[in-house]
Amino acid sequence: MKRRPLRAVRRRVRRAGTRVRSVLLRRVFLPWREDRAAVLRYAAVLDGQTVNLHARMPDWVPADEHARLELRRGGRRHTAEARVYHDHDGSVLMDAAVLLGREVGGLPLNSGRWKIRLKAKKGLRRRALSLLLLDMPRPYAGPTRPMEASAVTGARYRLGRTVTGSARVTCSPAPPSVEVVRVQTSHSGVDITFRVVGGRPEAPWAEFVASGRRLEAEVTELDDGLWQVFAPLHLMVPRRDRPEQWDVVLCSDNLRDLRLGRRLHDVRNPKRVFAMREATVTPVGRTPMLVLPRYTPAGNFRIQCSPMAEAA
Incomplete structure (x- = not known):
């Protein structure tokens, strides 16, 4: 609780310092140097x-x-x-x-x-x-x-x-992040290709995370600094009659856990601009379900899995 007042004081001090520098700049330094x-x-x-x-x-x-x-x-x-x-x-x-x-x-x-x-x-x-x-x-x-x-x-x-x-x-310098390069959705699954910026992961693996669920998946290294992971859709079937949202996280032995997303761009609404189509996917040994890869407004990559009954 003590940190919030301290942060507010720091913000006020920075704003006051900015105003003082602006006044000095325009009234003193600029007329002298222009x-x-x-x-x-x-x-x-x-x-x-x-x-x-x-x-x-x-x-x-x-x-x-x-x-x-x-x-x-x-x-x-x-x-x-x-x-x-x-x-x-x-x-x-x-x-x-x-x-x-x-x-x-x-x-x-x-x-x-x-x-x-x-x-x-x-x-x-x-x-x-x-x-x-x-x-x-x-x-x-x-x-x-x-x-x-x-x-x-x-x-x-x-x-x-x-x-x-x-x-x-x-x-x-670039902070470590994971940028999605390509998403391919087929009748059997979702293939995600990405690159790691600001670091190189050692012994990486991916985790698909939903509310109360966490699934591990193998990560494969490709050429040109790219990586690939295949979504384990046969384990991502919704347990209830409502959609489940799955975030994808890259884990490794040397970097902090990093969420996959698209952040190195100039669009204000990645959810709308980078929209992808919803597809009917039938995982091996499972019933069909609706799968929608998408981006959140913050640019994080997410896979929405919905039961077919709800879509109907």
Whole structure:
């Protein structure tokens, strides 16, 4: 009971600190730095792993300079191409798209906060400009949302800013998770193919869990980092005249238990978008039943088994 008031106090302190930093940023640091830095008009991490930037350059920066973005953390530095050009009204702008992640051919950022600067040169003259982030990226409405992590690696890249307004990227490693790749339903069963992100399971097995019931199933390793499990439907027949919901959990000797699901996507309602058809399945030695593989609103994979009598 003592933790709840403490958490509420921490939230209030964080909100107060955010307000103070915002006031200092807009009233002190931005007016002081705006004429000496590039001001970002647009900044977002698209597809979970590509940083897209569009900035207005100071008036004294010419448009024909060779420019590169530099991401720096401690003694480590990585660079990427940037384009500086004239807009139709004569102002100088900068565009850049930076792919992140060694596995996808992008910049190999490790965990931590990386400051972003623009390096420009013309002849022997070199310049270094900070990128000011006035407004944090805002989520948009619609059936999709910004990708929160890379769909390939599961790593998370978030845009942020320092106290003085300089843009930076925070890189976080992928937490262990299990992503469903393919579900095949036949008249005899349900075949589930999945991949493990953020770790490699040792001696894995699967458990199908319903209210008061838990069934173990063998897991088979395939090529390209994929795994497969076959649902033991002959043991999942409902015991009552109502549907039973079965969650699928991957267990192993080295990772915590992980529920199968789909989370590395940009849809707001996976239950509706990734909907699958209900099928009549006849397990060996059992009566037919209705089987509906589906996803919960949170993205967890679930198999609904219903008796035929109820469906009729």
